[in-house]
Every structure is written in structure tokens, then in C-alpha cells.
Amino acid sequence: MKDYLIVGSGLFGSVFAHEANKRGKKCLVIDKRNHLGGNVYCENIAGIQVHKYGAHIFHTNDEAIWQYVNQFVKFNNYVNSPVALAKGKLYNLPFNMNTFYQLWGVKTPAEAAEKLQHQIEQYGVPNPQNLEEQALSLVGKDIYDILIKEYTEKQWGKKATELPSFIIKRLPVRFRFDNNYFNDRFQGIPIGGYNGLINGLLDGIETLTDADYFADRTYYDNLAEKVVYTGKIDEYFAYEFGQLEYRSLRFETELLNQPNYQGNAVINYNDADIPFTRIIEHKHFEFGTQEKTVITREYPQNWTPEKEAYYPVNDDKNQRIYKQYRTKADTIEKVIFGGRLAEYRYYDMHQVIASALKTVKNEFQNQ
Template identity: 40%
Template sequence: MKKVLIVGAGFSGAVIANTLANTGNYLIDVVDERNHIGGNCHTERDPLTNVMVHKYGPHIFHTSNEKVWKYINLFGVFKPFINRVKSIYKGQVYSMPINLHTINQFYGKSFGPSEAKRWIESQGDSTINDPKTFEEQAKKFVGEKLYKAFFYGYTKKQWGTEPQNLPASILKRLPVRFNYDDNYYNDTYQGIPKDGYTAIIQKMLDHPNVKISLGYRFLGEKEDVGEYHHVFYTGPIDAYFSFRYGRLGYRTVYFKEYRADGDYQGNAVINFADEEIPYTRVHEHKHFTPWENHSETIYFEEYSKETESSDIPYYPKRLEIDMNILKLYESEVTNLNKVTFLGRLATYRYLDMHHIIEEALDSAEKFLELDSHK
């Protein structure tokens, strides 16, 4: 059988490993420098409260891709979960994303849908024809007041820069609704695995042809991979090439952990939009599993900062300087004939879980098709 190396035990690596292993034609080594599988989707029980914790921040699975939904449900039971985010601004609690309730509460109105739409259009800056920045995008579509309330401070904290320095594309995925729908996502399928994400990935990797090695730091182009027929790499693209063209920019997050009796905030996620509050949001993890009962709770304040060499990269900044560096690394990738780069870090894109699974399934199918003709 052909030997394959997979670098990274997150969803990308697990989907590839599972698909190839099931053919019976490959022996697969999966390596990860962390001491657990699951990547940033890793979940574990808090030993004091028994709450299932999303170790690297909240993950709600959502997709409208039926193929992806059916696939992920092969590996565990998903319980329905609707993410209803709240935002606190100047001591008031609002519903996110901006919807009819948010608009009426913020302006002290009782608009119907058509009235609210006309009102928001009147608030928008009509002088901005082609928004180039985050700030222009927000002001054009929701106006100065809603922008300052819900986007300015939060965005400045999350990205560490004035929103006028960020591209408009960051905001384009945030909806404004003219009804009372406060479901954060629009996707057909939404849920959270009953036993956590790590159990899902463990089942994907549970195959006699798959060997997992944790705490293994892969050296990128310096690694001797001569014994392997192919390598699937899901780590940072700049790290693979020893940062020869410089480091790509990321924001990272870190968390301050707290425990309490009962219920701390009554919701899974609450954003804090005021600039002077240093954290961006608070997540209380017992609310991600409403089918469970816990007398105590664990919650986390989330802070954002620049990514240093020892930090876990989260959000690719994708500024002009980053995209120029990325092109240099991508040109190097084209020279490699037996390495596939996939996933968020290896392609330097922000990808949700369903995107990662879809791309990994497609990548595995293409690889198998090409390999069958060799």
C-alpha cells in the first residue's frame, strides 16, 4: 500500500485521512504538533463543571450544503442549535445581527419591515458609491450611528486598527434583516455535536490504516518525506517555507477563564461593542449544550491581539502586504509535485468548518482520481 503523510489533525486532515483510508489502498500517518486532535475545533469536558468546552472559542456548525451535512452526520449525532448573539452597547443589550428588533430598540421606534428599510436607507451615506473600506461599507448601508454603536469599537478591538484601514469585504458577510429573525446564520442546517467536535474527528481517524502522532512538529520543506507517496499539508503556508519571504499577518485571540454557580449571562455569546471594554465578547459554554444540565458554569472573556511567533494564528489579515507575500509562497507551491496544501492556514483564507470539509472532500476525490491513473 502507498504511504501518505497528513500534517494536521483538524477537520481538513481528518477528512482526507478518512476518505483515503476507506479505499484500503493507503497507509496514513497523521501528525500534529499539539497534544490533541481536532485543531481549533477541539472540545473537552471541563473537569470542575463537566461542561463541554470549545477550547479555542465557539464553533457552531452551519451549512446549506446537503452533501457536507450528510457526511459530517456519519460520525456523530448533531443536536439542533440556533446561535442567538447579543451585543451590549452603552449598557443596553441588543440583538445581533442587526434586525428589526435592533433597529426599533436603538432608535426608539416601532417600525414595520418596509418602514425600517426606508429608515435605514435614509441613514446610509449616499455619497459613497463604491465602498473600499470597512468603514465606508458600514456607513453606506447602515449609517453613522449604527456603525459607531455595533461595528466601530468591536472591529477596532478585534483587528487592532481603525476600521478605515480594513477592506470592505470583511463586513459584507454581516447581514441586516428587516424582520425579527435573530438567528445569526442563514444556513439550512445548524447544530452542535452531542459529544463535541473532538469525538467527531476521533471517529473519522479511527481506522486500522491510520496512525496518529501527536506532539510532532513538522519541519516543512526541511522534512524528509521521501518514504511518502504524497503529503497533505494543513499548517501555515509561510511556516512550510521557513518564512523566507516573511510572516503572513494574523490576528489571534486569547481567553480569560472564569467559573460561577448557576448561570452567568444567560446566553452562549454576548458581544461587547464599547471600545473601552478590552474584550470583544464573552462566551458561556453550558449554553452551547442546552440539552445538558449543569449547576455550575464556566465562561470566557475573549481578547484579540497581533499574532506573535509563539501564538496560534486565527484570523488572516489579508492586507495588501500580506497578499503580496502570499503570491510568493503560492509560486513556491506550484513547484512541489507531491504536496497538497489545504485548509485555512495552508491557503491563508478565513474558512468556516463546512467550507473546510467541502474542500477536503473535493481534494480527496481529485487526488484519488489522479492517483488511479498513475
């Protein structure tokens, strides 16, 4: 008999298992996939660590979280500096002086600020009701039309006028020549990929892959005193209050017989007539010098139950449904719900780890 059955071997499940194991608890971690690590899993192709489920760049301002992950694996000094291809031209992201020069030819912060403010005054609205109005009120028409509208509509599968304004409560604008996408103090990629982090967390803990919790739920529940569930919360309750909405992704990965395809780890493809949102060239995450390269095209798509749920659609309707599930979940003493899908939140990696550590603190507060 185990103390904890952990359903899902992503970051939340792996961190909880590690911390419980440290406290002398017996854990079994199961995953329905044929590998551990959830969406941070990396696959070695031609000596290149390929982020199988999309780009994962670790970044945080929380020094304790940074020190926590560095216990298990060394991180390199990769800095995320994506580029966007729109209307045949390349633009630096996030919006900074390089972007403004590429858009308007302005060379000073004062010129850029004046241009931006003029467009905001011309196209912004006092009380934005949708994403389009919100974006126009934050950055004006040029940036919205070229760098936001078509990309966002591809990403969400809806017109910008149909999307809620809160999706972009703010847009980072920098009046300096700075292509570092994140403002966080700590940033990097685990040297050798994320599998080292997961393997470190799960060292000495029993694991089982190709194990679908819902295929024999009673059997799995009887293996442990408590369950830590990291899957979709609506699926756990058999969609009792309705099905939550997610967005899914499809990946096309290709090994190319050339050393360098695009010169950057991430290039966004903004135009609506290109079906994918970005191309990832994985070797650049670790400054690779291999003779070949691996690229992945990322296609957003509507979610259906047979597809992977990558991020929640956190509009008012779905939040109302989620609250009903959350209320019911809070009444079940023998099950802990946590992680991106169980909490129905768009988490970055450091936020998942923080949530797991908070759960651990609550669970073992008297130990």
C-alpha cells in the first residue's frame, strides 16, 4: 500500500512525489504516456534535445524556485529572443526599440513614444470590450495589425473581436534596444534537456508509464491512501457540470541535413495564410553545433477529448464551470488536485513548481 498515487508525471506530480519521498512517504507515479515528464519531456534526435511538446524556456524572478531546480540539473544561459515574420519582414520581440525601428524607422525613445502615443490616441477606446479594442488601446494600429491580430486569431481559433480583452491585460513595451523576451532575473534551459530535471525529481520513486488512470480507476485508487491528481478536473468528475474548453496543438518535427535552418530558436509566423504559428529550431536552445538540425512547426487547433489539452480557455463561461468543479474537489479529502489541468490555469513552469511546493507545505504542515 502506497501513501500517495500521483497521476501524471509532469512538473507538479514530480515535485510533489519528490517532496513526499523526502518525508519518508511511499509514492507511485503513473502516466498514460509512454514516457515521464509530461509536456517538458525531451527526445534526443541526432544528438539534439527536442522539446517534444513545444518550446519550454525556464524563467523566474523567484530565487528560491531557481535554486530548487538547480539542485537537479545545471542550466545554461539561454535568453529567449524570438523573432516574428510578418508581411515578408522580420521583427524583434518583445516590442522594443529594434521593433519600432523596423516598423517606423524611428531611432530614439522619444520618437518611438510619440509615434506610439499618437496611435493609441487615434485608435484606442476608453473601455475596451474585446481583445482588438484592448490591443489598439495599448499599442495602436500598426503593431496590432502587423504583430498581434493574425497571430492571435490563429492561436485562439477566433476573431480578435470575439476574444475577451483580459487575454492581453498588458503588452510589454520597451523604449530600449532589448530583445530579451522575459524580464525575469533567472532564465535558461537545462543542459542536456528537461529529462534530467524530471529524473532527478523522481530518483528512487516507483513509476509506471502507459498507465491510464481512467482505464481502471478503482484499481489505481486502491493502491494508495491518497491520490494526487494532475489531469483535467472536468474529466475526473465525468464532466458533471459540463466540459471545460481547452486549446490544443499539433507538432510537425523534421530532421534536416543542414547545420542551421533559421538562425534562432523561435520564429513566429504571424500571417493568417500560414497555418502554423511558429517554427522551433531546437539546437539553438543549447547553442548546438551538430551537423544536422531539427525543426518543429507548431499548429494550433481546436481541442477535442482525443487530443492533448495544452492550455485552458479562461473566459467567464469556463471559469464559472471550473468553480463548480473546484468546489466539489475541495470536499474530497483523499484527493489532491494540482497542476495546469487540475487547476485550469495557464501556468509557466516556475508557477507549476510553486503551486506544487505550496501544496506540499499544506499537506505536510505538521511534519
